[in-house]
Amino acid sequence: MSQATPAPEQPPAGSTAPARRDDGLESRAQGALREMLTSSWLVTVAALVLALVISGVLIAAADSAVQDAAGYFFARPADFFSAAWNAVWGAYVALFQGAVFDPGAATFARAIRPLTETMTWSVPLILAGLGLGIGFRAGMFNIGAQGQIILGAIFAGYIGFAWDLPPVLHLLLAVIGGVIGGGLWAGIAGYLKARTGANEVIVTIMLNNIAIYLVGYLLTTSAFKRGDSNNPVSPPVAGNALYPQLLGSQFRLHLGFVVAILAAVFVWWLMNRSTLGFAFRAVGSNPNAARTAGINVNRMYLLVMLVAGGLAGMAGTAQVLGTEKVLTAGIAASFGFDAITVALLGRSKPLGTFFAGLLFGALRAGGFAMQSRTGTPIDIVLVVQSLVVLFIAAPPLVRAVFRLPSPRGPGAQPAELAAPVVKEAAA
Amino acid sequence: MKKIIRAAALSGAVALALAACGSAPEESDDTAGGGEAGSDFKACMVSDSGGFEDKSFNQSGAEGLDRAAEELGIEEVKVESTAETDFTPNIDSLVQQDCNLIIGVGFLLEDPIQAAAEANPDVEFALIDSAFTDENFEPVTLDNAKPLLFNTQEAAYLAGYVAAGTSTTGTVATFGGIQLPSVSIFMDGFVDGVAKYNEDNGADVQVLGWDKEAQTGSFTGDFENQTNGQNLATGFIDQGADVIMPVAGPVGLGAAAAAQEAGDVSIVGVDADWFETSPDYSSIILTSVMKEIGQAVYDTVKEASAGSFSSEPYVGTLENEGIGIAPFHDFDSVVTDEVKTAVEDLKAQIVSGDLVVESISQN
Numbered sequence: 001m002s003q004a005t006p007a008p009e010q011p012p013a014g015s016t017a018p019a020r021r022d023d024g025l026e027s028r029a030q031g032a033l034r035e036m037l038t039s040s041w042l043v044t045v046a047a048l049v050l051a052l053v054i055s056g057v058l059i060a061a062a063d064s065a066v067q068d069a070a071g072y073f074f075a076r077p078a079d080f081f082s083a084a085w086n087a088v089w090g091a092y093v094a095l096f097q098g099a100v101f102d103p104g105a106a107t108f109a110r111a112i113r114p115l116t117e118t119m120t121w122s123v124p125l126i127l128a129g130l131g132l133g134i135g136f137r138a139g140m141f142n143i144g145a146q147g148q149i150i151l152g153a154i155f156a157g158y159i160g161f162a163w164d165l166p167p168v169l170h171l172l173l174a175v176i177g178g179v180i181g182g183g184l185w186a187g188i189a190g191y192l193k194a195r196t197g198a199n200e201v202i203v204t205i206m207l208n209n210i211a212i213y214l215v216g217y218l219l220t221t222s223a224f225k226r227g228d229s230n231n232p233v234s235p236p237v238a239g240n241a242l243y244p245q246l247l248g249s250q251f252r253l254h255l256g257f258v259v260a261i262l263a264a265v266f267v268w269w270l271m272n273r274s275t276l277g278f279a280f281r282a283v284g285s286n287p288n289a290a291r292t293a294g295i296n297v298n299r300m301y302l303l304v305m306l307v308a309g310g311l312a313g314m315a316g317t318a319q320v321l322g323t324e325k326v327l328t329a330g331i332a333a334s335f336g337f338d339a340i341t342v343a344l345l346g347r348s349k350p351l352g353t354f355f356a357g358l359l360f361g362a363l364r365a366g367g368f369a370m371q372s373r374t375g376t377p378i379d380i381v382l383v384v385q386s387l388v389v390l391f392i393a394a395p396p397l398v399r400a401v402f403r404l405p406s407p408r409g410p411g412a413q414p415a416e417l418a419a420p421v422v423k424e425a426a427a
Numbered sequence: 428m429k430k431i432i433r434a435a436a437l438s439g440a441v442a443l444a445l446a447a448c449g450s451a452p453e454e455s456d457d458t459a460g461g462g463e464a465g466s467d468f469k470a471c472m473v474s475d476s477g478g479f480e481d482k483s484f485n486q487s488g489a490e491g492l493d494r495a496a497e498e499l500g501i502e503e504v505k506v507e508s509t510a511e512t513d514f515t516p517n518i519d520s521l522v523q524q525d526c527n528l529i530i531g532v533g534f535l536l537e538d539p540i541q542a543a544a545e546a547n548p549d550v551e552f553a554l555i556d557s558a559f560t561d562e563n564f565e566p567v568t569l570d571n572a573k574p575l576l577f578n579t580q581e582a583a584y585l586a587g588y589v590a591a592g593t594s595t596t597g598t599v600a601t602f603g604g605i606q607l608p609s610v611s612i613f614m615d616g617f618v619d620g621v622a623k624y625n626e627d628n629g630a631d632v633q634v635l636g637w638d639k640e641a642q643t644g645s646f647t648g649d650f651e652n653q654t655n656g657q658n659l660a661t662g663f664i665d666q667g668a669d670v671i672m673p674v675a676g677p678v679g680l681g682a683a684a685a686a687q688e689a690g691d692v693s694i695v696g697v698d699a700d701w702f703e704t705s706p707d708y709s710s711i712i713l714t715s716v717m718k719e720i721g722q723a724v725y726d727t728v729k730e731a732s733a734g735s736f737s738s739e740p741y742v743g744t745l746e747n748e749g750i751g752i753a754p755f756h757d758f759d760s761v762v763t764d765e766v767k768t769a770v771e772d773l774k775a776q777i778v779s780g781d782l783v784v785e786s787i788s789q790n
Contacts, residue, residue, distance in 0.1 A: 098520065110523070117516065213648075220606060227564035230608040230642075230788050231534055236562070252515075323512070326538065330476060330511035368513070368520040372471075372506045378513075 044345060046402045047391030048359075055384045056088040059376055063087035091376040098369025099362035109250055114365060116253040120323055122361025124149065124315035124332075126260040128339035129357050130267045131186075131311030133348035137271065138304040139284040144189060144204025145312040146336025147211030148182040152316025154215055155181030157327035158224070160237035160320065170240035175259075175317045182313015183306045185211065190305025194298035200305070208336065216329045224327065234327035243322040256318035261354070263311060268350040270307070280304055312336070341389045360385065468501040468732040471526035472724075473517045475533035477650055478507045483676030483698055484609070484720050488532040488555055491724030501732050514539040522547050528731040530724060531555065534609060544572040551736045553727050555720060556609045558740060570738055575723045577743040579609075580616030580786040581777050582716045582750040583672075585770050586695050587620020589714055590670040591632040592766035593693070593758070600635035600668035601695075602645040602659050602682075604675030608788035610646075613674040613697060613716060615639050615786035627769065635663050642787065647678050656681030664689045670713060672697065683708040693758065700753035713762075715753035719743060746778045 060066045066087050069080040097104070099118045105111040128145040135142035156178030165173065185207060192198040218224045219232035226235050243254035271277035282290040283300045291297050319331050342360050346352030367381035391398050398404070472492050479489040489505055496503035504526060506517045514536050521529050522543060529550060531540040534557030541559050544552045552572040559574065561567040590599045601617050603610040614637040621634050636659075637644035647655035660671050660682035671686060672695035673679030679697065686692035687708060694701070694708065696715030701708065723741055730736055743749020752770075755762050776782035 102523075105523070216605070226560075228787075229560070229564060230606075230611065231537070231557070232605075232607065233535070233538070235564075236538075319512070328511040328535070333510035333512040365516065368506070368516045369523075372504055372517070372520045372524055375504075378507055378509060 040404075042404060043395050043398050044347070044392065046398045046404065047388055050391050050398060050401060051384050051387035052092075054387055055380055056092070058383060059091045059380055060084040060087050062377060062380075087374070087376075090374045091370050091380070094370040094373040094376070095363070095366035097366075098373075099366030102369075113251060114369070116247060116251045117365040118358065118362040119257050120252045120254070120361070121364040122357040123254075123256040123260045123318040123322065124335040125339050125342045125360050126354055126357030127256075127263055127315035127318060128312045128335055129342035129346060129353040130263055130350060131182075131308035131315075132339055132343040133346065133350070133353050134267060134271065134280065134311070135304055135308045136343060136348045137284045138280040138300065139287065140193075140301065140304055140308075141201045142186065142189070142204050142305065142308055143201055143340065144186060144207050144309075144336070145315070145339045146332055146334070147204070147208040148185045148309045148312035149316040149319070149332040149336050150211040150215050151185040152178035152182035152313025153320040153327055153331045154218060154316075155313070156241075156317040157234055157237060157320040157331075160241035161235045161327075162223070163241075164238065165240060167240045170238065171243065171321065174237075174241045174321055175314065178313045178317035178320075179310040180313070182316060183310040186305040186309020186312065187302065190302040190309075193305075194301045200301075212329075215327070215331070219327070219329060232329055236326050237321055241321055242325060243318070252323060254318075254322035256322040259314065259318070260357070263314065264350040264354045267311075271350070276303065312339075315339070338385065341385055344392055345388060468499075468528075469504065469524070469526045470495060470501055470528045470530070470728045470732065471504040471521040471524070472506070472530045472532065473514065473521065473536060474505070474507045475531075475535050476508050476510050476513075477533075477676070478509075479505060481650060481676055482704075483650065484555065484718070485532050487698060487718070487720035488530065488724050491721030492530065492728065494721065495725045495728035495732075499729060499732055501728070511535060515542070518543045522550055527551060528553065528728060528736070530727070533557075534607070540572060541569065544569050547571075551731050553724075553731075555723070568738060568740075571736075573727060573736070573738045574740040575720070575727065575743075576740055577612075577718050577720075577723075577750050578745075578784075578789060579612045579716065579718055579743075579750055580619070580784045580789060581745045582718075582752050583613045583616025584620040584623070584777070584784045585745075585752045585773060586672065586714055586716045587617035587622075587634075588624045588770055588773060589620075589752070589755075589762060589766060590617070590672065590695055591621040591624035591630065592628075592769070593713060593762055594632055594668075594670050595691075596667045596669045597631065598633045598635060598667040599670040599672075600660075600663035600666075601672040601674065602636040602647065602656075602663070603673075604647055604650040604678050606644075606646050610674045611637075611642065611644075612786045612788040613672070614644060615788060616716075616784055617672055617695075619784055623773070624769075635666060635668055647675055650676040650678055653678055653681030653684070657685045660685035661689075664692055669693065670695060672716070680705060680708070683711065686711050696753070702753060702756045710757055712753075712756065713758050714755055717751050717753055719749050719751075723749060744778075745774055 065083045069083040073080050098114050100115050102111050102114050128149055132142055132145055156174045159174040159177040189200045189203040189207060192203050193200045219234065224234050226233060243256045246253045246255060246257065271281065279295045279300055282293065282295055283297050287297050315335060320327050324331060338360055342356040343353055346356035363381050363384060367378050370376045371378045470492060472488060474485045477483065477485045479485050492503050492505065495501065504521060504524060506521065508514055508517055518529060518539050530553045532555045536554060537557045537559065540552050540554045548571055550571065553575055554572065555575045557574060558576060559567050559569055559572060599621060601614050603614060618634050618637055618639045621632050624630060625632055645659055647659055656673055656675055656678035663671055664685060669692050671682050671692065673682040674697050683694045683705065686694050693711050693713040695713055698718050700715045700717055702712045723743060745751060773782060777784060
């Protein structure tokens, strides 16, 4: 991965040479990205199944009853298998009951509450995932959704608790503030890439750190603190600025879910029906060709980041104006990073991202029940998510495990495996 | 290479197989016996984002609950949070599981615990390190939620006095992990204790790392990275500090490493008696500011399981030994008798109420 080696394809650069400084590194990253985005739906499902199976093994291994039974495996192997089965089955049943439907609940509302929790958790994941997906399709690895969510939450939260405005207008302004906050933060990375060719991966990662410390600092200032309290928690957001509850006060589900659906439709329209979206995709498939075709590539870099950041900022508003109702240092949890997985799993398409967001929301929501009912460590949920990414990133591996045909027909497997090697050699 | 891998795999398999040769336990039907004989009381606990293995207050709380479960024969459920966003779902999931008592560890859970207590009047709650406030940030009491608070500054005050009394360089230091009330309360007391020593003895011992008036000072930024603690402590040692109190959970161990490397620098531990909990550094632990969270949790669970839960705040003080300073152990001969007598006097004054140690972070 040395930048000194000349890039394999090197057509004469346009007038804006700085943006192309690290083409060798970047074209390879984009190749990997394209590979992930073009794998079939079957591979996605298979990756999920594989991830659940391997996590099942880990759940069993972490279970104390299984460990005990393994100690006398040869004396009574049945114990071992039944303990392992109980651990895995119990954990996954709890996961389902915590994420979809809980038949043991006292009331009907309680029984369907898990599903609404899944929807609540999915809102920031879908919104931020949509933004990242646009970036991926435009060939930009934006790792900065975490920081953009935080900035969106800071802006929206401040407008929400510090200003006093009539209903509707207050919410609207707070949401717009959040979108601007996220957009500006991402815009920094887009501007630097367009003007100086700074790698957006590195810039966005660094901006994440700045955002995390920025929110921590702001919560110690009197503008964001609650009265005399030293706790790093903002005052609660005013009622007028909150997303209305969709199903009444016993559910946390709020209007943000509808906003996420509308945002998905908007992104579909933007990417598939608008000129701007066409330009984004053109830049993503081949920036040089796009430039030759008269597209201002640098301007597109900036615009892509502004739109992506705006969507991530909107995810921040869903957190601060909907789910949490206060600004805390952990308002973004790990949504910004999970959203990368969501976007990859959804192959950067709006519909795919929507369902991937729901799935990850379900994993989050179900994780709580899994932990409290079966004592399964919450980290297992993270492992499932990580394994999904791992397998999505390695389609040939998944195809080999499930003996799926390669997309290029039989016999293409070796060529596909050899392709990266050829690229290495060329580089 | 392949051979090595094969050999390793084979020996691993053999080890596993041997380990699996234990004899099966007798079938028994005592599922209803044993620990569950006590009661069907269910005590539950939610950690803050540090998790239960933070070598700090989450861990102390969990140990208290474990002890209660074992000694009182009650059922326990502990759930960890990975971020602030996890608190509400975690508490809700415990309510759904019919927990009788739900304990939140850390002031960050104030809002979620309060909301849950209001929504579930038949479940009892407890919250470590914070009281409850209404929408105007005025203190409020709830019938079914008990704050567990600690006047940590009183013990830190004594530790500050001892630190100033043993310092030969005339400079001591303290730093925190993140600037939170439960952290700066230690630092406030420490600074005041040093000032008291200066006043009583006409000395001029300086404190690095915390300005009580301005409420600003040195923080490493998290409760995980020991290297930061080591670097910060090294900086203090370079400036002449020879007693350091790190209020940063495991990050403090980094400071202990720096102190050990430097030689004649000692450490004031926090939360537990570090002489016992960190044997690697026992020879440099001057004393520790102890905060008996585990005991408070145990007592709360015991009361609640006996049906005598009260929402009256528990306040750990020097008087009820909810806080205290640890014995000097190896430093017993180093701390002068004058200092020891003075500390006993101050302790008596604080217990009697003649001396009030104040901290803005006190609830």
